[in-house]
Amino acid sequence: MKKVMFLTGLLFMAIIVTACGGGNSSSGAGDNEVSLWVHTSDETPEGEAMQNIIDRFNEENEGTYSAKIEFIPRSGAGGGYEDKINAALTTDSLPDVLTLDGPNTAAYAEAGIIAPIDDYITNKDDLLPSIIQQGTYEDQLYAVGYSESGVGVFYNKQMLEEAGIDLSTLPTVEEPWDWNQFMELSETLVNTYDTAAIDMGLDDKSEWLMYAFSPFLWSQGGNIVSEDGTTAEGYFNDENSVKAFSFIQEMVKEGYTTITPVEKGFHTGEYAMKFGGSWTIAELEDYPDVEYGVMPYPTSPDTNELVSPSGSWQYAMAASTEKQEAAGALIDFMTSTESLTEITLANSVLPAAHSVVEEVQDKVSPEMNVLIQQNQKSAHARPVLPNYPQVSRVFQQTVSDVAYYEENSDVQKLLDEKTGQMEKALK
Amino acid sequence: MNTKKRENLAAYLFLAPALLLLGTFLVIPALMAIYYAFTDYYLLTPDQRQFIGLQNFIEIFKDPIFIQSLKNIVLFVVFVIPIQVGAALGLALLINKPRKGNIFFKVAYFSPVVLSLVVISVLWLYLLNPSEGLINSLLTNIGLEAQPFLSSPKQAMLTIVFVSAWQGAGYQMLIFLAGLQNIPASVYEAGKIDGVNKWQNFIHITLPLLKPTSVLIMITTLISAFKLIIQPMVMTQGGPMNSTITPVYYIYQSGFSDRMIGYASAMTVIFGVIIGIITLVQSRLTKEDEM
Known part of the structure; x- marks a missing residue:
């Protein structure tokens, strides 16, 4: 019987411990302040670019919306961050906007964790087909990748x-x-x-x-x-x-x-x-x-x-948020050509939108351009399945x-x- | 009466912290797991879980990977127990004799136990690297063929057996050492008078007197051997061809990667029952032996 106890202890200790952590950080946001969780650290180029984008969002929308970013670095296999999301689900303390890995779109959409954002994204035609493919579940757009990857x-x-x-x-x-x-x-x-x-x-x-x-x-x-x-x-x-x-x-x-x-x-x-x-x-x-x-x-x-x-991490809106408009505006802002260009160059990754390809192609090496061209022409998202x-x-x-x-x-x-x-x- | 009551109260107060911790981290989670085992709890929709009776259990017994993981762990246990316990006993005998530099060897043999299993696994991953690793370089230098230690379905589990035995033996060695030092010198002296040789000495005096220590070691080693997860997780990810997937590793995958908490809980229940039976049988057997 010791064995049962050990196993279940192992299984649930993690849940209990992280659940305790999740509860504390949820509230405290103002009426129009949107909370955003990202999986990266603020010390990476990617994290720094995200912080800059949020700062710009707060400046440009002063008086109407504001956003607050929280960095929850994930461990190697995606632990850390996803554990926190799972814990937040049981305690109902998800942020308004979150990042998620491409292959998670369907599972999160089907479980009702994230909400469709078709109505909030203004540059859908500009996004690469693979980005739309990756973020779409049952004909609705749930998430937008902010960069692309390729091999x-x-x-x-x-x-x-x-x-x-x-x-x-x-x-x-x-x-x-x-x-x-x-x-x-x-x-x-x-x-x-x-x-x-x-x-x-x-x-x-x-x-x-x-x-x-x-x-x-x-x-x-x-x-x-x-x-x-x-x-x-x-x-x-x-x-x-x-x-x-x-x-x-x-x-x-x-x-x-x-x-x-x-x-x-x-x-x-x-x-x-x-x-x-x-x-x-x-x-x-x-x-x-x-x-x-x-x-x-x-x-x-x-x-x-x-x-x-192809495939990347994406932004999505939590279904539980009460600030849809502000959250939608934030995601739209973060996936605008300017924001995408900033994060693409900072992180040395492939662009997620046609306009961004034009912005960056003169600034990167010919080898990178092969990957960018290939990605634009032939990228295929992984299956969107729960x-x-x-x-x-x-x-x-x-x-x-x-x-x-x-x-x-x-x-x-x-x-x-x-x-x-x-x-x-x-x- | 009054003092007795007070004594009882004091006893419970002293027990309280331990009971509270055990309750929070062992009893309650264990009961929760048993309950979840009968539900379709999906990690992302905790509110929608439903009671589904024995369905999880039926599916588990038809799950080829779970069956495979049971076979793998049996193979692991069958090999690791004699190797690890044998090595521990051998090392304990070696350092039991008072000799210069014994402390150094004691520390050296015990040091792998102190290191994190993840560190050990990564270390061996380098040593066992098929093309640049130290071990294969040695093998090819003395004219043998380089071995696909972790990339061959036939060798992977045995390699993990070896690494685990190497890592764990130091701990059992210390317990054996304590057992050896508990054997009174007078028994050996009596043997000397009777004119026994070294081998008889070991078989007829040392081994029988080590019995209680050995029973303890067998039981604890068996239980910890069944818990195998970190070495395959780091070194082989359960492969090649599922040859190193273990029940605990599969439970972890189902619960956290596949998000099927209900299914994973049901596996913990089944696996717990199996371990329970094995431990029970083992303690029965060793008890009868003692009589």
Whole structure:
């Protein structure tokens, strides 16, 4: 019995402790003061930009609205901040406006935590389609991402040239390469350097596997679940899925990539290529010897349609707020071109709106511009499902498992099994 | 009568802080978990939870991942108990003899216990790194093949067994050491007179007299072994191919990532009952032995 006590103690101690903390900080706001919770720290460039935006909002709306920002830094796996949101739910002490991660939109909307904000957002046409896709649940806009993210194929120019590859023939966002061409390139590199050609991050057993690998399935024309999000049967285990996952398996089987990459292998010249995002550009600033370029995601040979990962944190309005107008005005202000540009440049991330792309494209590196262009053209949001955590985890495990090509040589069988697990989550 | 009452009152007052803490952090949460186990409590909609009877339990017994996690933990326990307890006993015997520098070894063997499990896990993650880790470098240097310690479904759990035993053995070593030092010297002297050799000495004197210590160690090690969560969480995230997912880890995932508090609570109840039965059987067995 000690065991039961320990477990449940562990489970609920966290809830009780955080609940106590949540209660204290809720009230105390004036009539027109909107409270805002964000998941970042005020010491990060992102947090500083947010504080500046709030200061500007307070100046411009003096006498009508004001806003107060509270920083609740999240821990690695999204703990901290989300624990506090969960605790605030049980004590009914949510702020008026909050940030949430893209994949949480559906769960929060379905649970009635956040309210539709269609009526308050004035620049909806300017926002990138992936931002609208990510924030929309059951045809209503619930949340607006304030930046974007994406993944491209980073390549070491010197290593490719030494392997006899003419850099001018490499793919562009307008003319991407398909999987076969990409595997040919990988083979050349493997033959030259006798090690994996690309670090795809297959050792990262987390959201990355969903984020970075689902675009292959979409490029193939497949889908994880049905349009209405009720079933995975006939989607996650259909012919398109088999093709997409077979591509991943082949990359490992042929030795083009590895499930145990050396840490910072691309940065130190071990691998010639790497899946990376805007954060990789920041990392590579510390490795000035590596001369690199960025090419777009490889596409399915059947469709040749470029699809790339995307996703970001977003602003949303709490359904419990009594200050809808002020809260709506705040979100609209924070997602205006000016505010978005500020946060995009401060945080070195991809822009979330067309107008912001124009603002920043001359101020960032050509490599960043490849990611920006790719994102604008081909970004695909992750599925907006209330049961996203389960669906994503099954997807992650499928990617992770399919890489074990000896144990899972029958991709169809693996997908059938995983589809069953997904079905359970969708019920 | 009056003094007795007063004594009773005093006793309850002394008990009060402990009872209050136990009640708040153990009894009440445990009762809440048992109640939630019969509801569809979803973390984001606490007000809409409904009583759903045994539905959670039925689903759990059909959940392949939960079954897999039970198999994994049994594998872990079966390997970790003999290795960890054996290592602890060996170390205790080593440092029991008065010798120069004993304090140093005592501290050295005990130090992993003091370190946080997360730190230990990250440390071993570096040591076990397939291509640059110290251990694989050693292996390849002496002509052996580099091993996929944590990335092979066959080896991952055994690697975690080894790391856990290494980390935990120091604690049991101290308890064994106390047990060893409680064995009166006169018994050994008597043995000497009878002319026993070292091995007989160990088998017929040391081991039987260590029995009470061993029982305590077996029970506490068993219970803590079932609680395994941090090492797989940090080192393998339950993979590869679910080979290192443990019940507590799966409960944590279901409750906090999937937000299914009801389902997770039901698993804690089932798992608690299983542990309860095992502990009961174990204490019965060891009691009979003693007689």
